[in-house]
Amino acid sequence: MLEHIILGFLMTKDRSGYDLKWLMENSTSYFINASFGSVYPALKRLAQKNLVTLHEAVEGGKYKKMYRITDSGKAAFLQWAEEPIVFERSKQDHLAKIFFYEFIPKETAIGNLKDLAHQVESVAKELTGQKSEKEREVDIYKYYYRYAAMCYGVEYYDFVLRWCGTLIDRLENDPETARSERQR
Amino acid sequence: MLEHIILGFLMTKDRSGYDLKWLMENSTSYFINASFGSVYPALKRLAQKNLVTLHEAVEGGKYKKMYRITDSGKAAFLQWAEEPIVFERSKQDHLAKIFFYEFIPKETAIGNLKDLAHQVESVAKELTGQKSEKEREVDIYKYYYRYAAMCYGVEYYDFVLRWCGTLIDRLENDPETARSERQR
DNA sequence: TAGGTCATGTAAAGAGTTACATGATTTT
């Protein structure tokens, strides 16, 4: 997966491992991200498979290892991209604890849910910022898929936020909801 | 994570590894799932840490290894459950390919998106079935958190489906969207 | 000149999946 993402970013221009990490952090982190510890080895593997080539360069007075996609790299990328999408039921770790909230005090539950909502709000704000930036700086028609993906992110966070809000509201205002019998 | 989910399921009654796998498949798979290859070793680790105990039993003529949560297991579970939720930007693998769809033919993109929509529809239907079942069989007020989590799942799939639909619609009807210049 | 950011990398550990292996019981 990561190797394909990297190839995708290399389709338009050469980039270093550092650039790639930065790009992911600032454009795909809401659906996929990676640490340096996986980016650098991935580049090494891609070079071994001849899907990218290494070009040492000095850019802005700084030494950089720039990677360029090869023809077989492009072919490999396109093959991956054109393949049918496999929809994986995605992990939503935050639901795991909530699923078992019947066992914890209602007040703790409400507090934790409010805290979760704040976290979601903060990542939503970050992504909304990135989105406005793109809307100003790039032709969203030209990069419509990326723009649509970004909208997905913003709307998804919005959905999570609304869901939290509804749940908190019911817990606070409907005495029938999550009665405390099961609790300690 | 998995160990805590297992402890959560053991809070109300003893279960075997097979039971736990089945339970996850049929109640949490839309946000977390696990294979036998991780469930059985997880139970072994929990037993080693004295958070569960093993009770061999025959149930319905079948030999089963039933696990029971211990007092320290309950304590460990509650500590985990009551801790603040950390919102992790969740992986949404399907967006990875779409993000780079500028490089593939529009027709392939539309076809793949329609195929994705069908897959989402099918998992949505499955979950909606599970939801109706719970609504009939259990007191959703008593298990309100679980019910709310299920609603999250249903609404999330609904959101993905609407997003796909909107994107497909724009690709098919708006000639300005995703012009084919960048393509081969 | 000290701290921050830029830049690259490795090693160990963690968490999981897939594939394989086994055998009992139940259904067709």
Add this chain to the structure above:
DNA sequence: AAAATCATGTAACTCTTTACATGACCTA
């Protein structure tokens, strides 16, 4: 009798993160 399902488990592999290590350059 064969096939399906129930039931448990291991081994190899994959993919990833965290923590560490290094050093250049830039700015206050």
